[in-house]
Amino acid sequence: MSSLYSRNKDLSSRSRKSLSDSPPSSPSPSTKTFRQDRASSRSDSSGVEASSDRLAARTSTYTRRENRLASLNKTEDDSASKDYKKLYEDALAENEKLKSRLENSKQELSKIRSQLDKVTQEKEALGKRVSNMEEELKVLTELKSDNQRLNDENGALIRVISKLSK
Template sequence: MSSQLSHNKDQPRIRKSLSDSSPTSSTATTKSLRHERLSRLSSTGSSDVSNDTTTNHAESYFSRRENRLSARKKAEEETANNDYKKMYEKALATNQRLKSRLETSKQELVMIQEQLQRAQKGRKGECGSNMLETEKKESWSLKKKISDMEEQVKVKADLKMENQRLKDENGALIRVITKLSK
C-alpha cells in the first residue's frame, strides 16, 4: 500500500474542475478519471485480492465524492434559482409600488392643474372687474375735475365781463368828474 502511495505521488495528478467541463460531459469525465485512477492502482503490482479491495474502496470513494459534488451543485442551483426568484419578486413589488406612486402623483398633478386653471379664470374676471372699477373711478374723477374746471372757466369769464363793465363805468365816472371840475 505504501508503494502505491509513493507511486501515486510520483505521477502528476490530472484534475479538471467542474467549470472546465460541460454539464453533459461531467459524468463522462468523472468516469474516465475514475478509470485512469483505477488502472494506476491496478498496475502497482499488488495481489488480486488487495487490488479488488482497493478498487472497491476507490470506486466507493469516487461515487461518494460524485454524489457530494452533485448534491452541492444541486443545492447551489436551487439557491441561485431561489435568489433569482426572490430578486425578481422584490423587483416586481418595487415596480408595483412605484407604479402606484406614479399614478397618485399623476392624479395630484391633474387636480392641481385644474385648480390653477380655475384660479386663473377667476383672476381674469377679477382683474377685468377690478380694471373696470378702477377705470370707472378714474373716469368719474376726471369728469368731476373737468366739470369743476368748466365752472371755474365760467366764473372767470363772468368775472372778466364784470371787470370790463366796472372799468367802463369807472372811465365814464372819471369823464363826468373831469367835466364837473372844469
C-alpha cells in the same frame, strides 16, 4: 546543469521536511478501518483480488465524493433559485408600490393643474376687472374736473349777473 540539480534537491528536501515536521495526528476511526482493509487486502494470496478491491474502494470513494458535490451544488442551486425567485417577487412588489405611487402622483398633478387653471382664469378675470375699473376711474376724474370747471364758471356767471342787477 548543476544549478538545476541543486534546485531539485532543495525542493525535495523541503517537501520531506514539511512532511516530517508535521506532528503525528491520531487516526480517525474511518482511517483505522481503511488501513485495516488495506492491510487485509495485501495479505490476500492473490494480487488480482487486492487490486480489484483497491479499484472498487477508489471508485466508491470517487462516487461518494461526486454525490456529495452534486448534493452541495443542488442545494446551492435550489437556494440560488429561491433567492432569485424572492428577489423577483420583491422587485415585483416594489414595482407595484411604485406604480401606485406614480398613479397617485399623476392624480394629484392633474388636480393641481386644474386648480392652477382655475386660478389663472380668475387672475385673468381680475386683471380685466382692474383694467375696467382703471378706465372708469379715469372717466370719473375727467367728470370731476369738468364738474369743478362748470361750478367755477357758474359762480363767475352768478357774480356777473348780481353786479348787473344792482
